[in-house]
Amino acid sequence: MIAHFSAISLLLLYVGFLSRRNRMRHVTFQMTSLACDIAIVIILESNRSVVQKAIGSTDRLLLTHIALAVTALLQHLLNLITGILIWRTGTGRKIHKLNGLILIVVRTLVTVTAYTVVMR
Numbered sequence: 001m002i003a004h005f006s007a008i009s010l011l012l013l014y015v016g017f018l019s020r021r022n023r024m025r026h027v028t029f030q031m032t033s034l035a036c037d038i039a040i041v042i043i044l045e046s047n048r049s050v051v052q053k054a055i056g057s058t059d060r061l062l063l064t065h066i067a068l069a070v071t072a073l074l075q076h077l078l079n080l081i082t083g084i085l086i087w088r089t090g091t092g093r094k095i096h097k098l099n100g101l102i103l104i105v106v107r108t109l110v111t112v113t114a115y116t117v118v119m120r
């Protein structure tokens with residue numbers, strides 16, 4: 001279930017990326033995708049069994065998934081900041097673009113590993 005939510009958020013990220021020439025649509029999709037990712041963190045954090053499973057785990061796949069998810073969230077926040085910068089001052093475009101491209105790869109891996117973790 002939560003993996004499906006992650007996939008929907010990823011889809012929003014792809015559509016937002018493809019809409020990058022349309023500023024309003026781009027920002028709307030990317031902000032919604034970020035909101036979904038934050039909601040996923042809140043849902044997981046409020047589930048005690050998930051938190052307990054992660055703490056002290058030696059499961060390499062689970063740890064890889066968590067590391068990717070944290071990286072993606074930080075990258076998403078960086079793109080929010082640089083996106084606002086582009087909007088207000090016109091600067092930060094280079095970082096925004098590069099970080100966005102890496103984010104697409106990292107965020108895709110987050111969803112792939114999420115499905116692998118829940119389906120194995």
Ligand code: HEM
Pocket residue numbers: 013017020021022023026027030031034076079080082083084086087093096097099100101103104
């Ligand atoms: C999270 C909130 C975000 C905000 C507020 C935001 C804002 C913006 C703005 C204002 C632009 C300039 C659009 C224009 O030229 O009129 C832009 C461009 C762009 N954004 Fe975002 N963005 C966000 C997230 C993302 C994400 C998550 C990605 C990648 C997946 C991304 C990738 C891009 C790319 C590739 C461009 C085009 C840059 C260029 O051609 O120079 N953005 N964004």
